[in-house]
Amino acid sequence: MNHAAAPNDTLVRIRGLTFNRGSRVIFDGVDIDIPRGGVTAIMGPSGTGKTTLLKLIGGQLRPDAGTIEVDGLNVHELSTRELYELRMRMGMLFQTGALLTDLSVFDNVAYPLREHTRLNASMIRKLVLMKLEAVGLRGARRLMPGELSGGMARRVAMARAIALDPMMIMYDEPFTGQDPISMGVLVQLIRRLNDAAGVSSIVVSHDVQETLSIADLVYVISGGKVIESGAPDQLRSSEGASTRQFIGGLPDGPVPFHYPSAGLTADLFGDGA
Amino acid sequence: MIRQLAALGRSGLAFSARLGRANLLMLGMLAGVPAMLRRPRLLLEQLFSVGVLTVLIIAVSGVFVGMVLGLQGYYILSRFGAEATLGVMVAASLVRELGPVVTALLFAGRAGSALSAEIGLMKSTEQLSGLEMMAVNPQHRVLTPRLIAGILSMPLLAAMFSMLGVYGGWFVGVGLLGVDDGTYWAQMQSQIDWNEDILNGVIKSVVFGVVCTWIAIFQGYDCVPTSEGVSRATTRTVVHSSLAVLGLDFVLTALMFN
Numbered sequence: 001m002n003h004a005a006a007p008n009d010t011l012v013r014i015r016g017l018t019f020n021r022g023s024r025v026i027f028d029g030v031d032i033d034i035p036r037g038g039v040t041a042i043m044g045p046s047g048t049g050k051t052t053l054l055k056l057i058g059g060q061l062r063p064d065a066g067t068i069e070v071d072g073l074n075v076h077e078l079s080t081r082e083l084y085e086l087r088m089r090m091g092m093l094f095q096t097g098a099l100l101t102d103l104s105v106f107d108n109v110a111y112p113l114r115e116h117t118r119l120n121a122s123m124i125r126k127l128v129l130m131k132l133e134a135v136g137l138r139g140a141r142r143l144m145p146g147e148l149s150g151g152m153a154r155r156v157a158m159a160r161a162i163a164l165d166p167m168m169i170m171y172d173e174p175f176t177g178q179d180p181i182s183m184g185v186l187v188q189l190i191r192r193l194n195d196a197a198g199v200s201s202i203v204v205s206h207d208v209q210e211t212l213s214i215a216d217l218v219y220v221i222s223g224g225k226v227i228e229s230g231a232p233d234q235l236r237s238s239e240g241a242s243t244r245q246f247i248g249g250l251p252d253g254p255v256p257f258h259y260p261s262a263g264l265t266a267d268l269f270g271d272g273a
Numbered sequence: 274m275i276r277q278l279a280a281l282g283r284s285g286l287a288f289s290a291r292l293g294r295a296n297l298l299m300l301g302m303l304a305g306v307p308a309m310l311r312r313p314r315l316l317l318e319q320l321f322s323v324g325v326l327t328v329l330i331i332a333v334s335g336v337f338v339g340m341v342l343g344l345q346g347y348y349i350l351s352r353f354g355a356e357a358t359l360g361v362m363v364a365a366s367l368v369r370e371l372g373p374v375v376t377a378l379l380f381a382g383r384a385g386s387a388l389s390a391e392i393g394l395m396k397s398t399e400q401l402s403g404l405e406m407m408a409v410n411p412q413h414r415v416l417t418p419r420l421i422a423g424i425l426s427m428p429l430l431a432a433m434f435s436m437l438g439v440y441g442g443w444f445v446g447v448g449l450l451g452v453d454d455g456t457y458w459a460q461m462q463s464q465i466d467w468n469e470d471i472l473n474g475v476i477k478s479v480v481f482g483v484v485c486t487w488i489a490i491f492q493g494y495d496c497v498p499t500s501e502g503v504s505r506a507t508t509r510t511v512v513h514s515s516l517a518v519l520g521l522d523f524v525l526t527a528l529m530f531n
């Protein structure tokens with residue numbers, strides 16, 4: 001657990017996070033620090049709870065134990081009003097897109113602006129078109145979500161997530177379903193948004209190479225624990241067997257990642273963290 | 274034996290928990306009323322999809338129910354030589370009973386099931402979560418306008434049902450069976466009481482409006498967010514609403530007759 005940023009540079013501080021789904025333990029005492037102004041990647045096999053982690057940070061789920069602080073505020077002790085104010089400063093790209101199906105692409109991106117700002121129509125139009133331009137879908141603004149492909153829907157959702165220029169953006173699998181060209185554009189977009197406006201980004205992804213190429217800090221989660229963390233280069237040269245497997249491009253291959261057993265988890269610990 | 278008791282206890286607990294969630298949801302939705310009043314467009318849109326789209330089925334059913342009442346009523350009343358009171362009979366049965374009840378049953382089938390399915394799908398496609406993360410309260414934004422639209426629509430739909438039913442009865446009685454036109458209306462006017470008949474009917478349909486819409490919204494909002502969960506929620510909406518309407522109708526009628 002090197003690379004932990006100095007306290008005042010930490011935007012999200014997670015301590016002793018424990019979370020269960022029924023009898024299943026999803027997180028078991030996880031500590032994570034997300035530095036301000038950087039791109040932090042969360043990686044791990046399918047079903048380890050990466051989406052769950054983002055929902056915990058966003059205050060949609062309550063942890064069974066442990067604390068999550070965002071910008072110095074304990075997310076789960078805020079009043080509803082304070083939580084909503086905090087969420088206005090967070091953008092989240094849902095894994096499924098979560099576009100409102102009865103609104104057009106344009107209206108979806110305009111939604112948070114209309115909801116939370118008093119900008120006039122022509123200003124909103126300009127902003128929306130700029131955000132759509134950034135994800136390459138300005139021409140698709142009249143389409144309905146049902147008329148979009150999966151990859152396009154995700155890019156629209158991304159435009160919506162950045163509409164309010166939040167201080168922190170959480171991307172859940174931004175690259176899934178993208179062709180190589182839009183993948184490259186999205187990678188650059190995430191990096192550019194991050195650097196231009198001093199935004200902090202959390203990227204959850206299986207796409208190892210793309211993610212390592214933009215991340216400043218990487219956490220690998222498996223079996224309810226952080227098994228490895230550090231800069232991308234450190235991970236590339238990691239000795240941990242599972243980390244090597246994961247980084248080596250077999251994210252969905254090895255059984256241990258899919259069905260972590262008690263013995264193996266202990267094993268992973270010895271190596272990684 | 275112990276296992277059966279435990280199962281009974283568990284389902285009792287689950288039921289209480291559901292009831293509690295339904296009540297919390299109602300409070301949450303009511304808290305959204307002031308915000309909704311600031312955006313009347315949301316309500317208008319829902320009045321259209323909940324109310325206006327239900328008009329056709331209500332209108333057609335109203336006419337036919339009224340025509341059947343006209344036929345049956347004439348058949349019985351003419352035995353006593355009381356065809357002149359046909360108008361009263363048709364109007365009273367519609368305004369007091371059939372209008373509110375049949376409208377509520379049709380409403381549950383047409384609008385209630387659609388509400389549940391729509392909200393359930395919004396939940397299972399994470400649209401509701403998405404709103405939450407955009408700092409928009411989905412209860413206020415999505416559910417409150419639907420609730421209010423349902424409550425406002427039901428009495429209007431029931432009134433329309435009754436009115437068209439009266440015309441249906443008139444068409445059969447006066448048009449086909451030869452009851453005197455003037456008598457049909459005059460008897461109705463003199464015998465139907467504002468408080469006793471009409472107001473009580475309106476109270477019923479307001480109560481049914483609250484109950485049916487509440488059930489529909491709750492089932493959608495509380496469903497298991499999968500295709501199967503949504504389809505079960507839709508079915509449950511129709512079943513629960515129908516049972517609630519028929520049960521409450523008895524209770525309300527008993528209370529009103531005292």
Ligand SMILES: Nc1ncnc2c1ncn2[C@@H]1O[C@H](COP(=O)(O)OP(=O)(O)OP(=O)(O)O)[C@@H](O)[C@H]1O
Nearest residue numbers: 021022026044045046047048049050051052053095
């Ligand atoms: N609503 C739910 N009820 C019960 N269990 C759930 C629920 N949502 C998720 N889970 C469980 O929690 C675990 C973590 O889910 P999560 O969606 O966070 O995984 P993930 O890491 O995002 O996976 P992926 O990479 O496939 O998106 C999964 O094993 C899943 O079975």
Ligand SMILES: [Mg+2]
Nearest residue numbers: 050051095172
């Ligand atoms: Mg996920």
